[in-house]
Amino acid sequence: AAGVIQSPRHLIKEKRETATLKCYPIPRHDTVYWYQQGPGQDPQFLISFYEKMQSDKGSIPDRFSAQQFSDYHSELNMSSLELGDSALYFCASSLARVSGSGNTIYFGEGSWLTVV
Amino acid sequence: AQSVTQPDIHITVSEGASLELRCNYSYGATPYLFWYVQSPGQGLQLLLKYFSGDTLVQGIKGFEAEFKRSQSSFNLRKPSVHWSDAAEYFCAVGARGGADGLTFGKGTHLIIQP
Numbered sequence: 001a002a003g004v005i006q007s008p009r010h011l012i013k014e015k016r017e018t019a020t021l022k023c024y025p026i027p028r029h030d031t032v033y034w035y036q037q038g039p040g041q042d043p044q045f046l047i048s049f050y051e052k053m054q055s056d057k058g059s060i061p062d063r064f065s066a067q068q069f070s071d072y073h074s075e076l077n078m079s080s081l082e083l084g085d086s087a088l089y090f091c092a093s094s095l096a097r098v099s100g101s102g103n104t105i106y107f108g109e110g111s112w113l114t115v116v
Numbered sequence: 117a118q119s120v121t122q123p124d125i126h127i128t129v130s131e132g133a134s135l136e137l138r139c140n141y142s143y144g145a146t147p148y149l150f151w152y153v154q155s156p157g158q159g160l161q162l163l164l165k166y167f168s169g170d171t172l173v174q175g176i177k178g179f180e181a182e183f184k185r186s187q188s189s190f191n192l193r194k195p196s197v198h199w200s201d202a203a204e205y206f207c208a209v210g211a212r213g214g215a216d217g218l219t220f221g222k223g224t225h226l227i228i229q230p
Binding site for chain 2: 042044046047048056058090105106107109110
Protein backbone atom coordinates (compact mmCIF):
# COMPACT_ATOMS: atom_id res chain seq x y z
CA ALA A 1 0.00 0.00 0.00
CA ALA A 2 1.15 3.52 -0.73
CA GLY A 3 2.46 5.48 2.23
CA VAL A 4 3.22 9.08 3.00
CA ILE A 5 6.18 10.20 0.91
CA GLN A 6 8.53 12.90 2.12
CA SER A 7 11.38 14.57 0.33
CA PRO A 8 14.18 15.15 0.70
CA ARG A 9 15.05 12.54 3.30
CA HIS A 10 18.13 14.44 4.38
CA LEU A 11 18.97 18.10 4.06
CA ILE A 12 21.90 20.15 5.29
CA LYS A 13 21.59 23.93 5.36
CA GLU A 14 23.57 26.79 6.81
CA LYS A 15 22.22 29.28 9.32
CA ARG A 16 20.00 31.95 7.82
CA GLU A 17 19.33 29.86 4.72
CA THR A 18 15.93 28.67 3.54
CA ALA A 19 14.69 25.09 3.26
CA THR A 20 11.61 23.52 1.72
CA LEU A 21 10.28 20.10 2.62
CA LYS A 22 7.71 18.30 0.53
CA CYS A 23 5.05 15.82 1.52
CA TYR A 24 2.86 13.59 -0.65
CA PRO A 25 -0.01 12.13 1.37
CA ILE A 26 -1.53 8.71 0.97
CA PRO A 27 -3.83 8.77 -2.09
CA ARG A 28 -7.33 10.07 -1.32
CA HIS A 29 -6.26 11.46 2.05
CA ASP A 30 -7.48 15.02 2.42
CA THR A 31 -5.56 16.09 5.51
CA VAL A 32 -1.87 16.72 5.99
CA TYR A 33 -0.03 17.37 9.24
CA TRP A 34 3.50 18.54 9.96
CA TYR A 35 5.44 17.61 13.07
CA GLN A 36 8.89 18.50 14.33
CA GLN A 37 10.91 16.07 16.44
CA GLY A 38 14.08 17.40 18.01
CA PRO A 39 16.86 15.02 19.12
CA GLY A 40 15.56 12.84 21.94
CA GLN A 41 12.22 14.66 21.97
CA ASP A 42 8.63 13.73 21.27
CA PRO A 43 7.06 14.92 18.03
CA GLN A 44 5.59 18.40 18.28
CA PHE A 45 2.63 19.35 16.13
CA LEU A 46 3.31 22.29 13.83
CA ILE A 47 0.37 22.76 11.49
CA SER A 48 -2.31 20.88 9.58
CA PHE A 49 -4.32 21.38 6.42
CA TYR A 50 -7.73 20.01 5.48
CA GLU A 51 -8.90 20.30 1.91
CA LYS A 52 -6.13 22.81 1.17
CA MET A 53 -7.11 25.13 4.00
CA GLN A 54 -5.17 25.55 7.22
CA SER A 55 -7.01 23.58 9.86
CA ASP A 56 -5.03 23.63 13.08
CA LYS A 57 -1.91 25.41 14.21
CA GLY A 58 0.54 24.25 16.81
CA SER A 59 3.99 25.43 17.76
CA ILE A 60 5.06 26.55 14.30
CA PRO A 61 7.55 29.46 14.33
CA ASP A 62 6.69 32.59 12.38
CA ARG A 63 9.73 31.87 10.18
CA PHE A 64 7.98 28.76 8.93
CA SER A 65 5.06 28.58 6.55
CA ALA A 66 3.23 25.77 4.85
CA GLN A 67 0.53 25.15 2.32
CA GLN A 68 -1.41 22.35 0.74
CA PHE A 69 -1.78 22.34 -3.01
CA SER A 70 -4.60 21.30 -5.32
CA ASP A 71 -3.15 17.79 -5.64
CA TYR A 72 -3.11 17.60 -1.81
CA HIS A 73 0.65 17.55 -1.51
CA SER A 74 2.07 19.94 1.03
CA GLU A 75 5.24 21.96 1.42
CA LEU A 76 6.84 23.29 4.59
CA ASN A 77 8.95 26.37 3.99
CA MET A 78 11.51 27.33 6.62
CA SER A 79 13.39 30.61 6.40
CA SER A 80 16.18 32.25 8.40
CA LEU A 81 17.19 28.83 9.64
CA GLU A 82 18.64 28.53 13.12
CA LEU A 83 20.74 25.80 14.67
CA GLY A 84 17.76 24.86 16.83
CA ASP A 85 15.73 24.02 13.73
CA SER A 86 17.82 20.88 13.27
CA ALA A 87 15.31 18.10 13.69
CA LEU A 88 13.38 15.32 12.06
CA TYR A 89 10.34 16.74 10.32
CA PHE A 90 7.43 14.39 9.89
CA CYS A 91 4.55 14.71 7.56
CA ALA A 92 1.41 12.70 8.23
CA SER A 93 -1.86 12.29 6.42
CA SER A 94 -5.37 11.11 7.16
CA LEU A 95 -8.87 11.06 5.81
CA ALA A 96 -10.59 13.41 8.22
CA ARG A 97 -14.19 12.74 9.19
CA VAL A 98 -16.17 15.46 10.91
CA SER A 99 -18.67 12.89 12.18
CA GLY A 100 -16.03 11.37 14.39
CA SER A 101 -15.87 7.90 12.95
CA GLY A 102 -12.14 7.86 13.24
CA ASN A 103 -9.28 9.23 11.24
CA THR A 104 -6.10 7.24 11.61
CA ILE A 105 -3.04 9.39 11.06
CA TYR A 106 -0.22 7.80 9.10
CA PHE A 107 3.30 9.18 9.26
CA GLY A 108 6.00 9.41 6.65
CA GLU A 109 9.60 8.40 7.27
CA GLY A 110 10.56 11.99 8.00
CA SER A 111 13.01 14.51 6.60
CA TRP A 112 16.20 15.08 8.52
CA LEU A 113 17.19 18.73 8.56
CA THR A 114 20.61 19.66 9.84
CA VAL A 115 21.45 23.33 10.20
CA VAL A 116 25.17 24.10 10.46
CA ALA B 117 -5.95 21.30 26.51
CA GLN B 118 -5.18 17.68 25.87
CA SER B 119 -2.05 16.07 27.29
CA VAL B 120 -0.39 12.68 27.50
CA THR B 121 1.83 11.35 30.26
CA GLN B 122 4.13 8.42 29.87
CA PRO B 123 5.58 8.05 33.35
CA ASP B 124 8.39 5.68 32.40
CA ILE B 125 11.24 7.22 30.43
CA HIS B 126 13.13 3.93 30.20
CA ILE B 127 12.03 0.36 30.72
CA THR B 128 14.27 -2.71 30.61
CA VAL B 129 12.70 -6.10 30.01
CA SER B 130 14.22 -9.51 29.48
CA GLU B 131 13.57 -11.16 26.15
CA GLY B 132 10.53 -13.40 26.44
CA ALA B 133 9.13 -11.52 29.42
CA SER B 134 5.86 -9.64 29.41
CA LEU B 135 5.67 -5.89 28.88
CA GLU B 136 3.39 -3.09 29.94
CA LEU B 137 3.98 0.53 28.96
CA ARG B 138 1.89 3.08 30.78
CA CYS B 139 0.02 5.97 29.24
CA ASN B 140 -2.32 8.43 30.92
CA TYR B 141 -4.16 11.12 29.05
CA SER B 142 -6.07 14.28 29.81
CA TYR B 143 -8.87 15.20 27.47
CA GLY B 144 -12.25 16.82 27.86
CA ALA B 145 -14.21 14.24 25.91
CA THR B 146 -13.72 10.71 24.68
CA PRO B 147 -10.44 10.83 22.82
CA TYR B 148 -8.83 9.01 20.00
CA LEU B 149 -5.82 7.15 21.39
CA PHE B 150 -2.83 5.80 19.55
CA TRP B 151 0.40 3.97 20.18
CA TYR B 152 3.28 4.51 17.78
CA VAL B 153 6.71 2.87 17.72
CA GLN B 154 9.88 4.50 16.47
CA SER B 155 13.14 2.67 15.83
CA PRO B 156 16.34 4.75 15.87
CA GLY B 157 16.48 7.10 12.91
CA GLN B 158 13.16 5.85 11.60
CA GLY B 159 9.65 7.16 11.22
CA LEU B 160 6.62 6.54 13.40
CA GLN B 161 4.80 3.28 12.85
CA LEU B 162 1.26 2.90 14.11
CA LEU B 163 0.89 -0.07 16.46
CA LEU B 164 -2.79 0.29 17.31
CA LYS B 165 -5.55 2.78 17.90
CA TYR B 166 -8.72 3.21 19.93
CA PHE B 167 -11.68 5.12 18.62
CA SER B 168 -14.74 3.48 20.18
CA GLY B 169 -16.26 0.11 20.97
CA ASP B 170 -14.28 -2.70 22.53
CA THR B 171 -11.88 -1.21 25.05
CA LEU B 172 -9.26 -3.90 24.41
CA VAL B 173 -7.69 -3.27 21.04
CA GLN B 174 -5.31 -5.52 19.17
CA GLY B 175 -2.47 -4.16 17.13
CA ILE B 176 0.41 -5.32 15.02
CA LYS B 177 3.42 -7.29 16.21
CA GLY B 178 1.43 -8.93 19.01
CA PHE B 179 0.72 -5.72 20.92
CA GLU B 180 -2.55 -4.86 22.59
CA ALA B 181 -3.81 -1.93 24.62
CA GLU B 182 -6.72 -1.40 26.96
CA PHE B 183 -8.67 1.83 27.25
CA LYS B 184 -9.80 2.49 30.81
CA ARG B 185 -11.94 5.59 30.98
CA SER B 186 -12.12 5.60 34.78
CA GLN B 187 -8.34 5.72 35.00
CA SER B 188 -7.77 7.87 31.89
CA SER B 189 -5.28 5.25 30.79
CA PHE B 190 -4.35 3.44 27.61
CA ASN B 191 -1.58 1.04 28.57
CA LEU B 192 0.25 -0.99 25.95
CA ARG B 193 0.96 -4.66 26.60
CA LYS B 194 2.73 -7.56 25.00
CA PRO B 195 2.87 -11.04 26.55
CA SER B 196 6.37 -11.91 25.34
CA VAL B 197 8.85 -9.38 23.98
CA HIS B 198 11.43 -10.01 21.29
CA TRP B 199 14.80 -8.29 20.89
CA SER B 200 13.40 -6.53 17.82
CA ASP B 201 10.87 -4.72 20.02
CA ALA B 202 13.61 -2.47 21.37
CA ALA B 203 12.56 1.03 20.30
CA GLU B 204 10.91 4.23 21.45
CA TYR B 205 7.19 3.99 22.10
CA PHE B 206 4.90 7.00 21.94
CA CYS B 207 1.35 7.25 23.18
CA ALA B 208 -0.73 9.96 21.51
CA VAL B 209 -4.17 11.49 21.90
CA GLY B 210 -6.25 13.20 19.27
CA ALA B 211 -9.56 14.98 19.02
CA ARG B 212 -12.59 13.29 17.56
CA GLY B 213 -13.13 14.18 13.97
CA GLY B 214 -11.66 17.12 12.14
CA ALA B 215 -8.02 17.57 11.34
CA ASP B 216 -6.45 18.55 14.63
CA GLY B 217 -2.97 17.40 15.36
CA LEU B 218 -2.03 14.67 17.78
CA THR B 219 -0.49 15.35 21.16
CA PHE B 220 2.28 12.93 21.99
CA GLY B 221 3.68 11.75 25.27
CA LYS B 222 7.41 12.09 25.90
CA GLY B 223 7.96 8.48 24.92
CA THR B 224 9.21 5.36 26.67
CA HIS B 225 12.51 3.87 25.62
CA LEU B 226 12.28 0.09 25.70
CA ILE B 227 15.47 -1.87 26.25
CA ILE B 228 15.50 -5.63 25.76
CA GLN B 229 18.13 -7.58 27.60
CA PRO B 230 19.12 -11.15 26.62
